[in-house]
Amino acid sequence: MRKKRLFIPGLPQLIKIQSHNDILIFNEIDDRIEFCKLMSNCLEKYNVTIYGFSFSDSECYFILYSEDFESSSRYIQLLLKSYTFFFNKKYNRTGTLWSGRYHNMPFELNAYLLIVLSYIEKKNSHDEIYRSSYLYHIGKEIEPLICNILNKNFTKARLKGKEYILLNYKLVLKINHSQFFREKIEPYLNQNCLLSTMKSLKYHEDNEDKILKFHPVGRPKKHVFKFNLKENILNFERECGIYFNKHGYQKLNLQFFNKQGELSKDGTSSIISSVKNLLPDNECYFKGWYQYEFFSNELDILEEHYECGSEIIGKSSIVDEVEQIALYWEILSKFGVSSYVHLHINNVGDSKTLLCYRDSLRQYFLPYELLLSDTCLKILELTPELLLLKHPAILSDVVKLAPRMLNFITNDSYFRFERFQSLLNKFNIPFIFDKSLKLTKNINNINYNNNVFCFYSG
Template structure:
């Protein structure tokens, strides 16, 4: 089978990994490190390229290089191998290959992943809370502004950290103090192992369309075409969300499926795609966003604006991508808080979301992306600048992009023809339209999230899909791309202030439960409580029916959160036991006589006999708490 061709795209940096054969050491003393770096310097000088970051550990070397040509990386590694390997073999009286096969590499989308990759490299590719400032064989001290290394060429994205070297070093030190999330570690490892591209889904999709091939890591097995979402899965996740919301003091409210927007037409602007129904006055819509229904509820109960926390669940409706005259139904759970001015409420909601993903065992499969877009006026000024800048290039845009140019020109920064990449790089930057106070507010939120231990990625091109202002956030799971969006939210204080005609503060988010369940299925995660326990009571003989009801009543009192069922069918007892035992989490209680001291307990192929009812309760309690 031919080996995979190296993926190369001009201008994109690459992570290069060299490992010792059979996990043997590549470097033993300081002279080895020095000579290896000399070989790297000579190779880059000879073949061209920019070295942005590196780290030399005993058994592996990690480099971040932007090559000038496709063959440069291979030539650089070959040059190093022809000089360093003979040096190492001669010095330590060994022979044969020093490397573990071919070097491994992956491309990096610099705008979103350059800094995380630099942190990954300077941490040695391990889960370290901070890059070691005292470790002499990495580029961390240079990038943190603590020393100067002539071999390092800063990337353009690194230069955006500040106007001076001191500012850039200080910003990078703060960034490196955050731990690398398990999600980022896993994605980088997968991309290096498969020689693919580390980037956002839309960026990868653009390159795949251009190259007519896959640039993202593949998952094991055949791609899943359909995701069958069961009622049991929905009930399980909704139960977990309800419990979390209760713990965070959010109150559930019931919202209608159909809204009469004539009651509050100004709120209709908050919805992304309102689905109108045929009616005599055309004022009736199907809910396409639970937030709209929630805002109408608050509009009718204005006292909630003074400090309330609510959550809701239910179906929403969107047009299908293939047929715009057809609707698809989705399930959404939303959480909203009104009356809290401090951004601590944002941090609390992000923590609630992270707690849910931990309960579902998905915390290593999801990524939190945040951005700060400023006030509505600041963002409007940014949009106007983009429209003015892109107007001369409008003739190059298709119909969809021309529509974006008039209403949401920021989308052009995310989805654009690759031939316009030089134009995109020179487009106005959102940060140029934010005040110093706004930037300071965002830094305070980041510091709070760091102190809480919440992993996140600042995504400059994360823009609002609705009337959000200030802070935006989204959770994504790339395993189910392009439907990777799991949760979206942010603050919308200014919108509520305009609608309510009084100073108002609001922050909220919504889970896309369909996508959350897809991610559960795609990653193969099955939480321990995925199938809730159920107690099946089976009388073995035709005994007094009241005894069976009495046992069920006492078990329900002891375990109010578990369903207890009395099997009253006419089948033989052994047949009823067999049927009940087909589900792994069924707990089977078998009554043999009219007394409560001769009960059998069967669960997960383990059987205990001759128990009293108190002993049965104790065994079940230990079982469900294990």
């Protein structure tokens, strides 16, 4: 008995069709044009939308959206049957053209459209005509037939939504294929399961009343912590919620995309906008917590991360700061990983410290202005401490002798830092006083791959 295909209303699907015994069925441009014509003609009969496509010599990928399973299934059947008839007649052959059933994978539209689209379009020579929808999506001139395929059956509202999501597509295309693509898209596609964020996965599993997540096949990999397993993330979120809610923190819902349609690289702007919506009039103090999945571009590789954290806005208190760290420590201890976590702290002063330090740096780098690019000059004017991290190689020795912030810290800051350390000791939270910690995020200082939690005080 055949396994029933996974179809979730409201979600697009990635479709993979492969030729029988790797027959070359798309290596000639005339064959690809004919397949595109059939894709367009079949759209007339069924209420189906195509987001993008890609052809190799022996397989085809396309992203398809349909309101119901019947329409999408009949569309693919008609398309494959029609192309088989054309191909057999042209090359005077008989028999099947396709290798068994097609593969399909539903996925979350807002979170994964750009990633899935870039994956299928970068698998092949995307600049070659009638090879993929790449040229269309980067806004270059394209054949009317391709435009017809990709815009047919889009309502005005949905077409506008599609354009909104694709705003950041050129940046996503620049990202190299990473472990994310190899480990997720192909295995998920072959297993016919749902590719989505954990929150959306839980929602659809409850609706469908069955397990939709990917199940690894073969000998299981060794994991250092059980905490790292994907299925424990939802449990982690629930535990965080219990602890944060108990201490008066309100849940914040952050968006995967910002208002410009760009992938969220940092939750700060989302946090601020969410807090503004929740704060009553004339109030400026807020304690909130959040969890969300986001993508960061580390070393030109798109990496998926899961972040859970808290924010206290409108007040700068040592007690509040230590309270947050104590909460994190309690949660990590519950999951048995606190012994693997090392808390590094440093005193970066206050606003008065920073003002004096920046003035000192500007004066120090003034004789070397001619060696700085326009970008570096702008940095020198606004945030000169960044020059210690981003500077021309010729100034390496100069940077080594630059003033250090520790020489400008005020007595008030020293007092606050001493109190901060005494409170950490009171809560039995081990820490390391690390003078090498910098004020700014950078790949050598705070890297999402080895950072359990990062924390910036007021």
